[in-house]
Amino acid sequence: MFENLSERLGGVFDRLTKQGALSEDDVRTALREVRVALLEADVSLPVARQFVKAVEKKATGAAVTRSITPGQQVVKIVHDELIATLAGEGDPGSLRIDTPPAPILMVGLQGGGKTTTTAKLAKRLKERDKKKVLMASLDVNRPAAMEQLEILGRQIGVDTLPIVKGEDPVAIAKRAKTQAALGGYDVYMLDTAGRLSIDDELMAQVEAVRDVANPRETLLVVDGLTGQDAVHTAENFDTRIGITGVVLTRMDGDGRGGAALSMRAVTGKPIKFVGLGEKMDALETFEPDRVAGRILGMGDIVALVEKAQQTLEVEQAERMMRRFSKGQFNMNDLRMQLEQMIKMGGMGAMLQMMPGAAKMAKQMDDAGMDDKILRQQIALINSMTKKERANPALLQASRKKRIAKGSGMDVSDLNKLLKMQRQMSDMMKKMGKMGKGGMLKQAMK
Numbered sequence: 496m497f498e499n500l501s502e503r504l505g506g507v508f509d510r511l512t513k514q515g516a517l518s519e520d521d522v523r524t525a526l527r528e529v530r531v532a533l534l535e536a537d538v539s540l541p542v543a544r545q546f547v548k549a550v551e552k553k554a555t556g557a558a559v560t561r562s563i564t565p566g567q568q569v570v571k572i573v574h575d576e577l578i579a580t581l582a583g584e585g586d587p588g589s590l591r592i593d594t595p596p597a598p599i600l601m602v603g604l605q606g607g608g609k610t611t612t613t614a615k616l617a618k619r620l621k622e623r624d625k626k627k628v629l630m631a632s633l634d635v636n637r638p639a640a641m642e643q644l645e646i647l648g649r650q651i652g653v654d655t656l657p658i659v660k661g662e663d664p665v666a667i668a669k670r671a672k673t674q675a676a677l678g679g680y681d682v683y684m685l686d687t688a689g690r691l692s693i694d695d696e697l698m699a700q701v702e703a704v705r706d707v708a709n710p711r712e713t714l715l716v717v718d719g720l721t722g723q724d725a726v727h728t729a730e731n732f733d734t735r736i737g738i739t740g741v742v743l744t745r746m747d748g749d750g751r752g753g754a755a756l757s758m759r760a761v762t763g764k765p766i767k768f769v770g771l772g773e774k775m776d777a778l779e780t781f782e783p784d785r786v787a788g789r790i791l792g793m794g795d796i797v798a799l800v801e802k803a804q805q806t807l808e809v810e811q812a813e814r815m816m817r818r819f820s821k822g823q824f825n826m827n828d829l830r831m832q833l834e835q836m837i838k839m840g841g842m843g844a845m846l847q848m849m850p851g852a853a854k855m856a857k858q859m860d861d862a863g864m865d866d867k868i869l870r871q872q873i874a875l876i877n878s879m880t881k882k883e884r885a886n887p888a889l890l891q892a893s894r895k896k897r898i899a900k901g902s903g904m905d906v907s908d909l910n911k912l913l914k915m916q917r918q919m920s921d922m923m924k925k926m927g928k929m930g931k932g933g934m935l936k937q938a939m940k
C-alpha cells in the first residue's frame with residue numbers, strides 16, 4: 496500500500512527536515528511537491544488542492560519550539576491532515592449489527608472482490624465478534640459465483656443459504672431473511688450480483704433487494720487499484736443505493752493509494768476495511784492514524800513534535816506564571832492579552848479567564864472597548880522599542896508624543912494604556928503573593 500506516495504513524500508520531507516530555519520518559500524515549494532505526489536498517487540485534484548491549502552494555513556500559524564525544526568513541524572501538520580482526510584466517525588471497522596438477524600448488503604462491480612470480501616468479513620464476524628453468520632449469494636446470472644460462496648463458506652465454517660435453481664434475487668433475499676430469523680443467526684450477508692460496469696438493470700435489482708432486506712449496513716466493495724474510478728463507482732452506488740461504507744480491495748498490490756485518500760473527502764463515506772490479499776484472513780480494519788503513519792513513514796518525527804508541543808505549552812505557562820507573580824507584567828504581556836482577547840471575541844472571555852480582573856474589565860467595557868480599540872492599543876505597543884516594551888517606565892513625554900502620533904492616536908490614549916499595564920502589573924503582584932495555590936494559578940489553567 497502507498498509505497499510510491501510514501502517514497503515521494505519521504506523525499507520531500509527529508510530535504511525539509513534537514514534544514515534549520517525554513518522560509519515561507521521552502522514550505523511553499525515542499526507543498527507544491529506534496530501536491531504533485533498526491534496527484535501522481537491518483538488523488539483527485541480538488542482533494543489534493545484542499546489538502547495542501549489546509550496544511551499551508553496551519554503551517555503559517557504554527558508555534559515553533561526550539562527543540563524541533565520547522566520542517567519537522569510541517570511533517571506533523573501533514574500527518575494530522577492526512578488523518579483528517581481519511582477519518583470518518585465512529586470506530587474503524589465498526590458495523591451496526593446489534594439487532595439480530597442484522598442484514599449486511601454487499602454491493603459492487605464484478606471482479607472487485609465482493610464474494611471474497613463477503614466471506615472474509617463473515618469469518619471475521621464469526622471469530623472476533625462471535626456472531627453466527629449466514630451468507631447468501633444473489634448472483635443468479637453466474638452459477639459459478641454462487642458456488643464460489645458456498646465453497647468459501649465451507650472453508651471458513653460459515654453457513655450459506657442452500658442454492659435453489661431458478662429463484663430471483665429478491666426471492667433469495669426473502670428466503671435468507673426468514674432462514675436467518677428461524678436459524679437464530681446474528682447476521683445475514685447478501686452478496687449481490689455485479690456487472691462489469693454500472694447499468695440500470697443492476698441498480699434496479701440491488702434496489703429491490705435493498706427494499707426487501709432493509710440492511711443496517713450496505714458495504715461497497717471496490718478495487719483499490721482502480722484509483723479515481725473506485726471513487727466514481729462509490730459516488731454512483733451511493734446516489735442510487737445509499738451505502739454506509741466502503742471496502743477497498745487489492746490494497747496489497749502496488750496501487751497508488753489515491754482511492755483511499757479521495758474516498759472519504761469525495762463521497763463522505765468512510766472506508767471501513769481494506770483487503771490485503773486473496774486469503775480469508777487478509778482483511779483489515781481501516782485505521783486512519785495507522786494509514787497516515789504508513790504513508791508518511793515518519794512516526795519518529797511525529798512523536799517528537801507531539802512531545803515538544805506538550806513541553807512548550809507547559810514551559811510557556813510556567814514562565815509566564817513565574818514572571819507575573821513577581822509583578823513583571825510588561826507591554827509584551829499586555830499585547831499578548833489584547834491579542835488573546837481579540838481571538839476569543841472580547842471582554843466576556845477575558846473576565847472568565849482572569850478572576851480579579853473583573854473591575855478593570857468593566858472599566859474597559861464602560862470605555863466602549865471593542866476590537867477596534869484593542870487593535871489600536873496593539874498598534875501603540877508595536878510602535879514602542881523593544882526596551883520600552885519591556886520597561887514602559889522608560890517612556891518620556893517626547894517619546895510618548897512620537898508613539899501616539901506614529902499610530903494615529905492621542906497621548907491620552909497612550910496614557911490610558913500605560914495605566915492599564917500598571918494596574919495589571921499590580922494586580923499580578925498581589926495575586927502572586929497569595930501563594931502558589933492562589934488565584935493566579937487557577938487563572939492560568
Ligand code: GDP
Pocket residue numbers: 603604605606607608609610611612689743744745746747748769770771772773777
Ligand atoms: P467479485 O466478482 O466482486 O465477487 O470478485 P471475487 O470475490 O470473485 O474476486 C475476484 C478476484 O480478486 C479473486 O481472484 C480474488 O481472490 C481476488 N481478490 C479479492 N480481494 C482481494 C484482495 O484484497 N487482494 C488481492 N490480491 N486479491 C483479491
